[in-house]
Structure formats: structure tokens, C-alpha cells
Amino acid sequence: MKKFTVKLLSAFIIIVFIFPILYTISHSFMDGYQLKNNEVEIVPEIFNIQQYYEISVEKNEYFKLYINSAIMTAGVLLGQMIVSIGAAYYFSVKKSRYSEVLFLIYTFFMLLPLQITLIPNVLLYNSIERYLGLRLFNTQFAVILPGVFSTLGVFFLKQFFESMPQSYYEIAKIDGASDLEILLHVVLPYSKNAIAALCLLIFIENWNLIEQPIIFLSSMSKMPVSIYLNTLYSSYREIFYAGSVLFMFPVIYVFMKIRDKLKVMVLKISDEGR
Amino acid sequence: MAEIILKDVTKIYPNGFKALEDFSLKITDKEFLVLVGPSGCGKTTILRIIAGLEEASAGDVIIGDRRVNDVLPKDRNISMVFQNYALYPHMNVYENMAFSLKLRKIGKKEIQEKILNIAGILEIEDILYKKPATLSGGQKQRAALGRAIIREPDIFLFDEPLSNIDAKLRTQMRIELINLHKRLGTTFIYVTHDQTEAMTMGERIAVMKDGIIQQMDTPENIYKNPVNIFTAGFIGSPQMNFIKDSDKNIIMGVRPEKLKISSVEPEESSLSLDQCYVEAVELIGSEKLIYFDCNGLKLISKVPEDIQTIKGNSYKLYCLKKDIHYFDGEKGEKLYYEKI
Amino acid sequence: MKKYSMMKYILPSIFGVAFLNLVPFIIAQKYVFFSSGGSFTDIFSNMGFIISIKNTAVFMSVFIPLAVIIGFVTAFLTEYLKLSFWVQAAVILPITVPASSVSGFFREIAASSALENINGLFIVGFIFLWSCIGYTYIIFLISLKNRDKSIEEAAYLDGSGTLRTIFSIMLPLHSEALVLAVIVSTYNSLKIFRMTYAIFGEYPDYRMFMIQNFLHLKLKELSLDTLMAGADILLAFIFILLFFILRSGRKHKIKMSL
Numbered sequence: 001m002k003k004f005t006v007k008l009l010s011a012f013i014i015i016v017f018i019f020p021i022l023y024t025i026s027h028s029f030m031d032g033y034q035l036k037n038n039e040v041e042i043v044p045e046i047f048n049i050q051q052y053y054e055i056s057v058e059k060n061e062y063f064k065l066y067i068n069s070a071i072m073t074a075g076v077l078l079g080q081m082i083v084s085i086g087a088a089y090y091f092s093v094k095k096s097r098y099s100e101v102l103f104l105i106y107t108f109f110m111l112l113p114l115q116i117t118l119i120p121n122v123l124l125y126n127s128i129e130r131y132l133g134l135r136l137f138n139t140q141f142a143v144i145l146p147g148v149f150s151t152l153g154v155f156f157l158k159q160f161f162e163s164m165p166q167s168y169y170e171i172a173k174i175d176g177a178s179d180l181e182i183l184l185h186v187v188l189p190y191s192k193n194a195i196a197a198l199c200l201l202i203f204i205e206n207w208n209l210i211e212q213p214i215i216f217l218s219s220m221s222k223m224p225v226s227i228y229l230n231t232l233y234s235s236y237r238e239i240f241y242a243g244s245v246l247f248m249f250p251v252i253y254v255f256m257k258i259r260d261k262l263k264v265m266v267l268k269i270s271d272e273g274r
Numbered sequence: 275m276a277e278i279i280l281k282d283v284t285k286i287y288p289n290g291f292k293a294l295e296d297f298s299l300k301i302t303d304k305e306f307l308v309l310v311g312p313s314g315c316g317k318t319t320i321l322r323i324i325a326g327l328e329e330a331s332a333g334d335v336i337i338g339d340r341r342v343n344d345v346l347p348k349d350r351n352i353s354m355v356f357q358n359y360a361l362y363p364h365m366n367v368y369e370n371m372a373f374s375l376k377l378r379k380i381g382k383k384e385i386q387e388k389i390l391n392i393a394g395i396l397e398i399e400d401i402l403y404k405k406p407a408t409l410s411g412g413q414k415q416r417a418a419l420g421r422a423i424i425r426e427p428d429i430f431l432f433d434e435p436l437s438n439i440d441a442k443l444r445t446q447m448r449i450e451l452i453n454l455h456k457r458l459g460t461t462f463i464y465v466t467h468d469q470t471e472a473m474t475m476g477e478r479i480a481v482m483k484d485g486i487i488q489q490m491d492t493p494e495n496i497y498k499n500p501v502n503i504f505t506a507g508f509i510g511s512p513q514m515n516f517i518k519d520s521d522k523n524i525i526m527g528v529r530p531e532k533l534k535i536s537s538v539e540p541e542e543s544s545l546s547l548d549q550c551y552v553e554a555v556e557l558i559g560s561e562k563l564i565y566f567d568c569n570g571l572k573l574i575s576k577v578p579e580d581i582q583t584i585k586g587n588s589y590k591l592y593c594l595k596k597d598i599h600y601f602d603g604e605k606g607e608k609l610y611y612e613k614i
Numbered sequence: 615m616k617k618y619s620m621m622k623y624i625l626p627s628i629f630g631v632a633f634l635n636l637v638p639f640i641i642a643q644k645y646v647f648f649s650s651g652g653s654f655t656d657i658f659s660n661m662g663f664i665i666s667i668k669n670t671a672v673f674m675s676v677f678i679p680l681a682v683i684i685g686f687v688t689a690f691l692t693e694y695l696k697l698s699f700w701v702q703a704a705v706i707l708p709i710t711v712p713a714s715s716v717s718g719f720f721r722e723i724a725a726s727s728a729l730e731n732i733n734g735l736f737i738v739g740f741i742f743l744w745s746c747i748g749y750t751y752i753i754f755l756i757s758l759k760n761r762d763k764s765i766e767e768a769a770y771l772d773g774s775g776t777l778r779t780i781f782s783i784m785l786p787l788h789s790e791a792l793v794l795a796v797i798v799s800t801y802n803s804l805k806i807f808r809m810t811y812a813i814f815g816e817y818p819d820y821r822m823f824m825i826q827n828f829l830h831l832k833l834k835e836l837s838l839d840t841l842m843a844g845a846d847i848l849l850a851f852i853f854i855l856l857f858f859i860l861r862s863g864r865k866h867k868i869k870m871s872l
Contacts, residue, residue, distance in 0.1 A: 006695050006697070009691070009695070009697075010697050010698060010700070010701045013688065013697075013701050013704060013705065014700055014701055014704040017704040017705050017707065017708055017744070018704050018707065019719075020708075020711075020716040020719040020720065020744065021707065021708075021711060021716065023718075023719045024715060024716055024718055024719055027718065082626075083626050083627045083630060084627065086622075086623035086624060086625075086626060086627060087623065087624045087626075087627035087628075089620075089623050090620050090621070090623040090624035091624070093620055094620050102628075106631070108853070108856065109631060109635060111797070111800075111801055111852060111856065112849070112852065113804035113805065113807075113826060113848070113852075114805070114807070114826075115804075115807070115825075115826045115829035115830055115833065115845070115848075116829070116845050116848060116849060117635055118833060119638075119639065119642065119829075119833060119841060119842070119845055120634065120635050120636075120637070120638030120639040120642065121634055121635075121638070122833060122836075123638040123641070123642055124633065124634060124637075124638045127638075145630075145634065146634055148630065149627065149630030149631055149634055149635075151627075151631065154627060179619065179620060179623075183623075204709065204710050204712075207712055208712040208713055208714070208808060210713065210714075210807070210808045210811055210812070211807065211808070211830070214811075214816075214830075214834075215833060215834065225714070226712055226713070226714045227714075229714040229715070229717070229812075230714055230717065230811075230812055230815075233717065233718060233721065240718055241718055244714070244715040244716070244717075244718055245715070247712055247714065247715050248710075248711050248712055248715040248716075251710045251711065251712065252707065252710055252711070255707070255710045259703075325771065327767055327770070327771075347770055347771050348770070348771060348772070348773035348774075352771065353771065354767075354768070354771055356764045356767070356768065357764075358762065358764060360762070360764040360765045360767065360768040361765075361768075362765060362768075362769070362783060363765075363787065364786040364787065364869060373769075373772055373774075374772035374773050374774075377772060377773040377774055377778075378773065421768075421772075425772070
């Protein structure tokens with residue numbers, strides 16, 4: 001009896017959380033006729049992959065914009081990794097009054113909503129345009145730049161670098177390694193899993209960019225899929241769902257792959273904490 | 275009345291591991307019983323089944339004269355002291371002890387009386403208002419004891435309570451626990467993997483291996499008369515010396531203190547070994563342990579500290595026939611003189 | 615000179631944070647404090663601002679606790695009933711899904727006649743819970759997996775029932791996770807703009823118009839006076855909130871003498 005209730009509860013939880021995703025996937029296989037039907041339906045009448053065909057061949061600007069999303073995400077990912085690793089390393093090694101205050105400032109910045117942090121970005125770009133004649137608006141660079149310096153990565157990595165047993169660091173120092181060598185050969189290998197987790201977080205965050213493109217980009221051809229998809233809903237609803245599925249696929253896939261590494265990382269944190 | 279009977283108890287874990295099978299045990303009221311054995315032998319499982327923290331897959335658990343398989347732990351009138359103390363970290367010692375009484379809706383004044391009384395017995399008055407994180411191992415253990423005692427249970431369960439305490443304090447606490455048992459007059463069931471602890475504390479010991487009681491008796495009887503090789507090897511420090519006789523398929527066991535170094539050949543017939551070279555010597559206070567190598571056979575002899583030997587020299591060892599234990603070469607059971 | 619050798623690692627980051635965020639923001643304060651109007655008084659008479667604040671306040675005070683509580687309950691059930699990997703994956707999956715992808719589903723839910731009478735804010739709240747419970751769930755799951763079970767067993771033996779054990783014994787011990795869950799949920803609640811935009815566009819119904827919407831519109835039209843005033847107010851609020859959360863977390867740590 002108890003086992004049955006547990007199974008029922010599990011099924012309930014799974015359905016509630018997965019339902020929107022399942023709905024989207026199943027709708028991607030419905031044809032235009034069924035979709036125009038404004039009722040809420042779940043199972044496709046005819047299993048139809050025409051939408052996927054349409055999206056790849058006829059409406060192939062989708063894929064051009066897909067590349068936009070990819071470029072912007074990869075740009076932020078790469079940039080943030082380099083910048084954050086350095087900063088986190090600094091914070092984890094240097095323990096002075098000054099660095100602690102600085103870190104507090106970083107933490108504070110991390111929690112600010114985009115609406116606030118975008119304001120100085122816009123003002124900066126305006127000034128650059130005015131005084132240096134460099135037009136940053138409507139470039140992908142304008143979108144990537146703020147993301148690179150987000151302090152979330154610094155916060156996350158600093159905590160993890162600090163959890164590394166001090167002895168690893170000391171042995172390396174005795175062996176005569178320089179700071180850079182320690183970073184590359186001791187700290188980074190140790191933090192493999194945390195870095196993977198951070199990459200996942202950054203990936204999720206930037207794949208789903210909405211605020212920045214609206215503010216910084218004006219031409220549709222530069223937009224990422226996250227924005228484009230919304231316009232599709234009203235105009236070409238059939239391929240909207242196919243586009244949705246294609247859009248969420250990479251994130252879900254990467255998440256599934258990294259899942260094991262995440263488990264290892266969690267265990268590592270709990271072991272060091274004892 | 276707190277006699278405990280386990281009757282044909284079987285415990286199978288969800289992953290398929292069978293900790294106990296048709297296990298039976300009878301614990302007399304008010305006795306101090308020690309369950310001792312290597313890790314995984316089932317001793318903690320038995321303790322937890324008696325406590326009600328785990329359910330028996332089959333069999334009966336009887337406390338007093340009622341079957342308690344379906345009775346909740348809190349209604350079994352049992353207290354438990356855990357290996358890692360399990361004190362509530364966000365409460366001080368006083369509140370830790372008061373918790374169970376508050377749940378029983380006992381009045382503030384009465385709670386205070388009881389706590390101060392027990393604090394006096396355990397000498398923890400000065401740490402009553404401190405939190406567990408600020409206490410030493412020994413203090414935490416006493417606090418945990420206090421929490422267990424205050425409920426005035428019929429049965430106390432101890433799950434390796436002294437393993438996280440340093441050696442010197444451990445000896446002292448052993449004595450305190452024995453005195454506590456006499457003072458409280460309740461049943462104590464004590465689980466440990468340390469055979470010294472078992473020998474010094476228990477009125478009766480149950481030596482366990484793989485879910486089966488190998489021998490249950492007073493410490494003295496087990497020491498003098500182990501019924502099989504496992505018990506003989508497990509109880510006694512340093513371990514009993516084992517000498518294999520492959521022709522007759524028997525194994526002889528000799529306690530280190532019964533293995534003597536000969537200068538003169540004794541007259542009664544006895545076991546003697548030639549060409550034993552001294553490998554190492556350990557001084558343990560008033561006694562010495564001498565490690566011998568006799569043609570590949572490693573033996574230990576325990577002698578008074580004034581006996582002198584020279585490392586690398588060869589000596590003759592002997593042992594009186596009455597001090598030899600004989601065990602079956604295959605099954606490890608004790609054999610008696612008549613069979614040899 | 616050795617003292618400063620580590621500096622090079624943080625220099626790019628500091629430059630970025632300073633020039634992209636700090637410096638422009640400080641300079642922009644001139645719009646607030648030196649403007650002709652008294653922007654603070656102006657903004658409080660702005661209807662849109664007042665509504666957005668009211669909505670945000672309601673939203674945060676209702677749905678942040680809900681996100682934390684439901685996350686905890688689900689993690690607790692997962693741990694105690696040993697729910698399968700599929701359950702865990704299902705709860706966590708929504709945090710990876712982009713807002714735009716599931717906007718189709720939520721649009722149809724919102725448009726369906728059954729929900730016409732329900733306050734739009736609660737629809738947004740529900741979407742918020744769906745997409746963010748994964749975070750609090752993970753936080754509590756990790757905290758639960760690392761706990762010392764024998765303390766609960768001791769409480770059980772002492773006579774404490776399940777509910778009492780949860781409230782008197784377990785929750786105090788998970789206070790760090792609790793603080794983290796509140797912080798993360800607060801952070802996510804401010805990002806709800808993405809979901810709202812994906813489903814209702816830039817001009818949502820007045821009942822779900824929140825402060826992010828307000829600031830976003832002001833930024834687009836570049837009315838810097840109101841924008842900066844609003845931003846400053848939000849900033850002060852976040853600062854105070856963070857201060858209180860961290861302080862209560864610290865007080866609790868002292869209570870446990872950890």
C-alpha cells in the first residue's frame with residue numbers, strides 16, 4: 001500500500017514538472033490545422049514532422065539566428081571563464097582586508113537584477129559612441145561584453161577554490177611552482193567538476209538571453225533565437241513549436257551529460273566540509 | 275521487568291544483504307551484556323532492532339512480556355547512546371536533557387530537579403548551559419548519557435559510545451559506566467568492536483561474527499575456554515598464537531602468556547619449539563612482548579619485563595600441555611583431549 | 615613587489631566591473647540628485663511605478679516563501695521516501711529550459727477561458743515556481759544528504775513525532791541552506807521578466823506589471839531621471855534585504871555556536 005502511494009506521488013511530481021515540456025514536444029508534431037484550433041489539445045492527431053522540414057529548408061533564417069544564439073553564448077562562456085577564473089584565484093589566495101571588501105562588493109553586484117546593471121551599460125555605450133565614434137549598438141559584441149564580466153562566476157569559483165585543501169597549494173609552492181603553474185596544474189584540475197557546473201549555469205543563462213538583445217540590438221538578423229521565437233508564435237505557429245523543441249534541446253542535452261560530473265562535485269563539497 | 279528476548283529474528287536489507295537469519299538471544303533483566311565482534315557482524319543491527327529504529331524482517335522482539343515489533347521506539351521505554359553523541363547542536367546541555375521530558379508534558383520545576391540531580395551524578399553541572407559544539411569529546415559523551423538517563427528507561431543501549439574518545443579518557447569512562455550500571459540497576463546492552471572494552475565491562479559477552487553468536491558467556495570463561503578459532507583469536511590481546519599440525523588436521527592455540535622461553539627443559543611432556551629467533555621486543559609497562567620467528571612460524575610471547583633476550587639469538591620455547599587449545603583444522607571448532 | 619604579483623589575475627575582472635557597471639552608475643547619479651525636477655518626488659507620483667512596486671512586493675512576499683517551502687517539502691519527500699532519479703531529474707529540468715521554448719504552453723494556459731478571472735500575477739507566480747523550484751530543491755537536497763541522521767533518531771527515541779522533529783530539530787540545522795534558498799529565490803524572482811516577456815510581451819496587463827517591467831520601459835525610452843530614481847530605490851531595497859538575510863543567518867550561526 002505504501003509503495004503504491006509513493007509511486008503515485010512520484011508520477012504526480014514528474015507529470016507536473018515535465019508537462020509543459022511534453023506539451024511543447026507533442027505540439028511540434030502537430031500540423032497547422034490542428035494548431036489553429038484554439039482548444040487545448042495534448043496528443044497530435046497526425047504525427048507530422050513537416051514543421052521540422054519547413055524550419056530547416058524554407059524558413060532557414062531560424063538557423064541563422066540559432067547561430068547568433070550560439071555565438072553570443074559561446075562568447076560569454078569563454079570570456080567569463082577566463083575572467084572569472086583569474087579573479088576567483090585572486091580572491092582565494094589573497095586574504096586581506098581590501099580583498100574581502102572587494103569580494104563583498106562583487107557579491108552585491110551578483111545579485112543585482114539585469115534592469116539595473118543594463119543601465120550603466122547603455123550609458124557607457126552611449127558615451128563611447130559620442131566620444132570615440134564607435135557604434136556598439138546593434139552589435140553582438142555589445143551583448144557579449146556585459147555577460148563576460150558578470151560576477152556570478154567569480155563568486156561560485158572562489159567558494160570552490162577555497163574548499164581545496166590548503167596542503168595541495170603548499171606542496172606545489174614547496175616544489176617551486178609559480179602562481180600561474182599552480183593555477184593551471186593544481187587548482188584547475190581539482191576544480192574540473194565545479195567549472196563544468198559553472199559552464200552549465202552560464203550556458204543556461206545566456207542561451208536564454210532576453211533583456212540584453214531587446215535593449216542592444218535593433219535588427220532582427222542579429223537577434224538570438226530566444227527573441228525570434230516569440231515573434232514566431234503569432235505569425236507561424238506551426239514551426240514555433242518545432243523551433244521551441246530545437247531551441248531547448250541543446251540545454252537539456254548538455255545538462256543530462258553533465259549530471260554525473262555534478263554528482264561528483266556535490267560529493268566532493270560534502271566530503272571536504274566534514 | 276526488562277528481560278529482552280529475540281526469537282528467530284531475520285533482518286534483510288533492501289539491497290538484499292542478510293544481516294541476521296533466525297537469530298535468537300535472551301538478555302536477562304538488569305544485566306550488563308556486551309555484543310562484540312568485527313564490523314558487519316550484525317551487532318549494531320541487533321541493537322537497532324531492539325530500539326525500534328529498524329524493523330525485523332521476521333521473528334519476534336519481546337521486551338518484558340510483550341511483543342514489541344509494532345511498538346514505536348518511544349513507547350518501548352528504551353534509551354540509546356550514540357557513537358557520535360547525536361546531541362541537538364542548537365540546544366545547550368540542559369535543553370538537550372529537558373527535551374524528552376517536555377514532550378511528556380512534565381512541569382518545569384520537576385524537569386529542573388531531575389536534570390540537576392543527574393548533572394550531579396555525572397559531574398556535568400558546569401557545562402549545563404553550554405552548547406555541544408563547545409564541549410570536548412568526554413563532556414559530550416556525558417551529556418549524551420545525561421540525556422539518556424533522564425528518561426528513566428528500563429533498558430540502556432550503547433552503540434560504540436567510547437570509540438571517538440581518546441585512550442586515556444576511555445579507560446576512565448569505562449569504569450564510570452560500570453559504576454553507573456550498578457547504581458541505576460537497569461539493563462545495559464553495549465555494542466563495541468573493541469575486545470578489551472568487552473572484556474573489562476561485560477558481565478556477559480556475546481562474541482559475534484556474520485550474524486551468528488559464536489560464544490556467549492562471562493569474559494573469564496570465554497578467555498579460558500574459547501569454543502572456536504574465531505573466538506579464540508578475537509578475544510585476548512595480543513592475539514592467541516596458532517600452530518598448524520597438518521598431519522592430524524588440527525590447529526593448536528597457545529596464549530602468549532603461556533608461551534615460555536626455556537632455559538631448562540621442563541619434565542612434564544609439553545609442546546616445545548626449537549630454533550626460535552627473536553625478531554622484535556615491545557615493552558608494555560610491567561610486561562614484554564617478544565616476537566619470535568620459528569622456522570617461518572611467527573609467535574608472540576608475553577613475559578615479565580625483567581626477562582632479557584638478545585635480538586637475533588635463537589631460543590627454545592615451550593608450553594604446558596594443559597595450556598594448549600585444540601581446534602579442528604577445517605571447521606575451527608574446539609576439540610577435547612579425548613579426540614586427539 | 616611580490617605583494618602585487620597576484621593582482622594581474624583580477625585586473626581584467628576589476629576593469630570590466632568598474633567600467634561597465636560601477637563608474638557609469640555613479641556618474642548617472644547626477645540624473646537623480648542634480649536634476650531639475652526632484653526625481654524622487656516625481657517617481658512616487660508616477661502611477662506606473664507605484665503599481666509596479668505594489669505588484670512586485672505582493673509577488674515576492676507570496677512566491678519566494680512558496681518556492682522555498684515547496685522546494686524543501688519536495689526535497690524532504692525525495693530523501694525520506696527515496697524517490698527515484700526520474701523525480702529528481704523532473705524537478706530540476708525546468709531550470710534548464712529557456713523561457714521562450716515553453717512560452718507556447720503558458721500562453722495557451724493564460725489565454726484559455728478557464729483562467730480569465732484569475733489574477734495575472736498568480737499565473738506569473740505559478741510559472742515562477744515551475745521554473746525555479748529546481749534551485750531550492752537542489753539546495754535542500756544537498757543539505758539533507760549531508761545531515762547527521764542519528765540526531766533525528768535520538769529525537770525519535772526521545773518521543774518526538776515526525777512533524778515536531780522537522781520543526782524543532784531539522785530546520786534549525788538546515789538554516790544555511792534556508793538562507794541560500796531565500797537568496798537564490800529572490801534573485802530568480804527578479805528575473806521573472808524573461809517569462810513575462812516571453813508570454814505577455816513588453817506591455818503586460820497592469821496586474822502583473824512589475825518593477826522590472828517599469829525599469830525596462832524607462833530604459834528603452836531613455837528617460838534617465840525616472841529610470842535612475844527607480845533603480846536607486848530598487849538597489850537600496852536589495853541592499854537592505856541582503857543585509858537582513860545575512861544578519862539573521864549570522865545570528866543563527868552564533869546561536870548554534872558553530
